[in-house]
Amino acid sequence: MAKKVKEAEAPKPVFKNEEADLAVEKRLIALYRLQQIDSEIDKIRIIRGELPLEVQDLEDETEGLKTRIGKFKDEIGFCEDAIEEKKQKIKESDALIAKYSDQQNNVRNNREYESLAKEIEFQELEKQLCDKKIREFKASIENHKSEIEKYTLIYEDKMKDLEIKKSELDEIIKETEEKERVLVAKAEENEKLIEERYLTAFKRIRSNARNGLAVVTVDRDACGGCFNKIPHQRQMDIRMHKKIIVCEYCGRILVDQSIAAEVEDELSL
Numbered sequence: 001m002a003k004k005v006k007e008a009e010a011p012k013p014v015f016k017n018e019e020a021d022l023a024v025e026k027r028l029i030a031l032y033r034l035q036q037i038d039s040e041i042d043k044i045r046i047i048r049g050e051l052p053l054e055v056q057d058l059e060d061e062t063e064g065l066k067t068r069i070g071k072f073k074d075e076i077g078f079c080e081d082a083i084e085e086k087k088q089k090i091k092e093s094d095a096l097i098a099k100y101s102d103q104q105n106n107v108r109n110n111r112e113y114e115s116l117a118k119e120i121e122f123q124e125l126e127k128q129l130c131d132k133k134i135r136e137f138k139a140s141i142e143n144h145k146s147e148i149e150k151y152t153l154i155y156e157d158k159m160k161d162l163e164i165k166k167s168e169l170d171e172i173i174k175e176t177e178e179k180e181r182v183l184v185a186k187a188e189e190n191e192k193l194i195e196e197r198y199l200t201a202f203k204r205i206r207s208n209a210r211n212g213l214a215v216v217t218v219d220r221d222a223c224g225g226c227f228n229k230i231p232h233q234r235q236m237d238i239r240m241h242k243k244i245i246v247c248e249y250c251g252r253i254l255v256d257q258s259i260a261a262e263v264e265d266e267l268s269l
Helices: 002-009 016-104 110-191 196-208 232-240 257-268
Strands: 215-219 253-255
Touching: 016 110, 016 196, 016 215, 016 253, 016 257, 196 253, 215 257
Parallel strands: 215 253
Antiparallel strands: none
């Protein structure tokens, strides 16, 4: 009887190795799940990230065209003012020519007459120079008008493109804002399931990876991140889920297809 009681009170054996293996497997699943969620967030931000840049480029371009058109208009204004100034100068020269011509009728000697003749000649040359400048300014005005017409057409086309891009951006923001918010919440919840040191390592690897992949699957005997071959024995260790194994070439965390399938089924629900 005493023997039976002793047997009944004997503690059940604890399989620590099995518990440890299960903990590693759960950790790998949590890390791969976090990777998948973060990759989805990356996709949303990449799509949205390109459009604002395109919109910004178009805004800068249209603003540049607007400034250029404004400068041509300022040049036209300057030329028009210069033309009026030259016309006024011609009127002044005409008045001086008339004045000097009248004075020639009352001169007392040839010296005074020749002096007035030179003044008249000088004013005639001034008129010719003013006429030449007026023609040049008018030609400049026509050139500037032609440039304004050309750049106005380009500006209008760019403004149409800008409106389309802005509309696309607004639509994408509306479509992705809620999805991104849900994914960020999921990522934050999933991070709570991962120990701090593993989460820190995950973020460090992810920040250093060009494509943001910190956890990848072994596909066709190769690392899914850098595509280098994984030795057969190492692949067996990865499938055992007994420890976290990283690629010896790129440092990414490696998981097998069974973990990937489990997470993908879970996320697709």
